[in-house]
Structures are given as structure tokens and as C-alpha cells.
Amino acid sequence: MKKFFLLLLILSGWLPAHDIEIVEPGAKRADLGGVQIDSGFYGAPPGNIKLRITAAGPAVIYAGIDGPLASAENFQLPFDGLQWQVYYWTGQENGQPFPGEVLQGGRTNWVPYRRGETPIIKINQAVSNYEIQLGTTVRRIPAVQPNGLYTAKIRFAIDDF
Amino acid sequence: MKKILVGGFLILSLALAASQDTVDLAVSVIGNVFTLELQDANAFPAAGSFELGSLEAGAEEFPVNGVIVAGCKSNTGRQWFLQAEQAEPLTDQITGARLPDGAALVRGLLSTRSPGGQDLPGNLISAPQKVTARPVTVYSSTFRGDAGFNNYDGTYVPLNFGVKVPDAMPAGHYSGRVLLTLTE
Numbered sequence: 629m630k631k632f633f634l635l636l637l638i639l640s641g642w643l644p645a646h647d648i649e650i651v652e653p654g655a656k657r658a659d660l661g662g663v664q665i666d667s668g669f670y671g672a673p674p675g676n677i678k679l680r681i682t683a684a685g686p687a688v689i690y691a692g693i694d695g696p697l698a699s700a701e702n703f704q705l706p707f708d709g710l711q712w713q714v715y716y717w718t719g720q721e722n723g724q725p726f727p728g729e730v731l732q733g734g735r736t737n738w739v740p741y742r743r744g745e746t747p748i749i750k751i752n753q754a755v756s757n758y759e760i761q762l763g764t765t766v767r768r769i770p771a772v773q774p775n776g777l778y779t780a781k782i783r784f785a786i787d788d789f
Numbered sequence: 790m791k792k793i794l795v796g797g798f799l800i801l802s803l804a805l806a807a808s809q810d811t812v813d814l815a816v817s818v819i820g821n822v823f824t825l826e827l828q829d830a831n832a833f834p835a836a837g838s839f840e841l842g843s844l845e846a847g848a849e850e851f852p853v854n855g856v857i858v859a860g861c862k863s864n865t866g867r868q869w870f871l872q873a874e875q876a877e878p879l880t881d882q883i884t885g886a887r888l889p890d891g892a893a894l895v896r897g898l899l900s901t902r903s904p905g906g907q908d909l910p911g912n913l914i915s916a917p918q919k920v921t922a923r924p925v926t927v928y929s930s931t932f933r934g935d936a937g938f939n940n941y942d943g944t945y946v947p948l949n950f951g952v953k954v955p956d957a958m959p960a961g962h963y964s965g966r967v968l969l970t971l972t973e
Contacts (some may be wrong), residue, residue: 646808647808648808648809648810649810650810650811650812653812656810656811656812656813657812657814657815658812658813658814658815658816658843659812659814659815659816659858660814660816660817661817662817662818662819663816663817663818663819664819664820664964665818665819665822665864666820666822666823669902675814677812679810697814697816700820701933703866703936703937704937705816705818705934706940706941710814721961724900747858764814766816769818770863770936770940770941770942771822771864771942771943772816772822772862772864772936772942772943773818773939773941774861774864774865774866774934775817775818775821775864775866776817776818777815777816777817777820777824778815778816778817778818779813779814779815779816780809780813780814781811781812781813781814782809782812782814783809783810783811784809784811784812785808785809785810786808786809787808
């Protein structure tokens with residue numbers, strides 16, 4: 629029994645001290661609805677994503693996408709066309725968005741989701757219930773894009789800074 | 790002891806799962822396009838007619854003036870074909886003399902206007918073909934309708950029209966009409 633509790637204590641020292649949770653959209657699914665070919669900038673409000681963060685110390689929030697928006701027939705939307713924009717984060721003193729430029733109105737530039745991990749927010753210190761809100765947009769539906777339901781998985785992660 | 794072990798592993802697994810989360814995103818693309826637009830060699834809308842210039846009897850030429858670009862746009866995701874046919878034969882309106890069927894010619898040009906100079910993904914017939922009253926295919930898309938090519942902005946097929954003048958053809962000004970069709 630003592631050895632077991634000692635093992636649990638050692639393992640808890642290795643447990644990540646950060647937590648990230650997607651609060652919106654509900655059911656963690658954003659359905660942007662029907663979008664016409666040869667048009668663009670679809671996203672709000674169904675594409676709005678709210679994250680709630682707990683960090684034990686300085687940390688970085690990352691966003692990434694596993695692959696392009698693709699249909700069952702493997703037609704793909706332009707890979708750089710799915711983009712994010714941070715428009716709210718809790719307290720300037722606690723964190724700053726990447727790439728650092730904040731536009732007038734408190735929003736960042738639109739940045740394409742990419743494979744792997746792209747840093748979106750740097751958190752300076754331990755925080756609890758830190759909130760980040762992002763907009764997501766499909767920048768452009770090309771003129772000859774085949775009809776269909778296109779899906780993708782957006783991933784958010786937190787790690788030590 | 791077993792309950793403690795199970796509880797411990799459960800807590801451990803819940804804690805390990807908290808450092809990332811995912812959102813499933815979906816968008817439905819709607820709307821249909823199946824159009825053909827003609828442009829001149831400078832990407833301006835085609836005037837609708839062009840002069841091949843002066844040719845001598847017995848000559849076969851593809852004048853630069855005979856270049857036209859067919860902008861093919863289809864989002865069906867299925868194979869399509871660009872065809873040419875003689876709608877009105879080349880005729881001298883004054884004398885009534887007519888060039889024989891098949892005197893008008895067409896060939897695909899291997900240069901492209903897509904970004905980066907990419908080769909057309911389908912099958913372009915670059916050998917001269919006779920333009921007759923029966924449609925001939927000058928370009929076949931891929932089985933998926935050239936999906937993905939040119940950033941899904943359509944396939945622009947450069948064509949060069951020419952003429953083979955018979956040896957004993959009387960001099961004159963001959964005009965006619967060629968029909969280009971986009972079809973599945």
C-alpha cells in the first residue's frame with residue numbers, strides 16, 4: 629500500500645499542470661452551414677471558438693489542423709483558406725496573442741490554420757479560468773469547388789513556455 | 790486494494806487527457822457552375838470573331854491571330870470535354886465559293902495560363918484536327934473534372950485555329966463559324 633501511494637505521488641509530479649477546455653461551440657462541433665461557390669469569409673458566428681485555460685505557470689496555447697477541409701470524395705478546399713483570429717483574451721497583463729500584432733479593435737490578423745502546432749497565445753503567469761475567443765473563417769470558396777460536406781478537425785493544445 | 794488501483798488509474802487518465810482539445814468543423818459547399826468563356830491570347834474576353842489573315846492556295850497555317858483560350862468551369866466533379874465543330878462552313882459571301890469540310894483546323898497549344906505554368910491535368914490534343922460538322926474533342930478533363938487544378942478556378946485551354954487551303958481554291962474572303970462546346 630505504501631509503495632502504491634509513493635508511486636502515485638511520483639506520477640502526480642509528472643502530470644501536466646495545465647488544462648485547456650473548449651467551451652464553445654457546444655458539443656465541440658462548428659457547422660458553418662451552406663456556402664456558395666465563388667464567395668468567401670464564412671464563419672461568424674458558428675465558427676466562434678471559446679477556450680478556457682488553467683495554467684500552472686507561463687505557457688503557450690497552440691492551434692493546428694490535421695488536414696485540409698475535405699469531402700468524402702476527397703475534394704479539398706484550399707488549405708490556407710481556413711483561418712483564425714483572436715478577438716478576446718482575458719487581461720492584457722496575463723497574455724499576448726501571436727504573432728504579436730493587434731489590430732485596432734483588439735483583434736489579431738487572420739492567420740491560416742496549419743498542420744502541426746501554431747502558437748496563438750502566450751500566457752505570462754499562472755492563471756485560472758483564462759478565456760480566449762477566436763473567430764474562424766473559410767476565406768474563400770473557389771469558383772469550381774465541387775458540392776459536398778467538407779470537414780476538418782481543429783486541435784488546441786497547451787504546453788509550457 | 791483493487792478499488793484503490795482502479796480509482797488511481799482513472800484519476801491519472803483524466804488528468805493526462807486535459808492538455809489538448811479538438812473541435813470538429815464542417816461546411817457544406819453549394820451552387821453549380823458549368824460554363825465556357827472565351828478569351829483572347831491576352832486574357833481579354835474574346836471579341837467573338839478573328840481574322841486568320843491572308844493565306845495562299847495550297848498553304849496550311851496556324852496564324853497567331855487564331856489563338857483563343859477556352860475557360861472551362863465545371864464543379865460537377867465528373868469528366869467533361871471541350872469540343873469544336875463547324876457551325877457554318879468557310880464561304881465567300883460574294884461568289885458563294887466554299888472551302889471544303891475540314892479545311893478549318895484546330896490544335897491545342899501546350900503553353901498554359903494557369904499559375905506557375907502548370908501543365909493541363911487532362912488530355913489536350915495538340916495535333917491538328919479537322920473541324921467538321923461533327924464535333925471533335927480538343928480537350929478531355931481528368932475523371933474528376935480537373936478538380937484541384939488551378940486552385941479550383943477552372944481550366945483554361947489554349948487553342949489555335951488554322952486553315953488548310955486547297956491547291957486550286959479561288960481567291961476571296963471566306964468567313965464561317967466554329968462552335969465550341971463544353972459537355973459531359
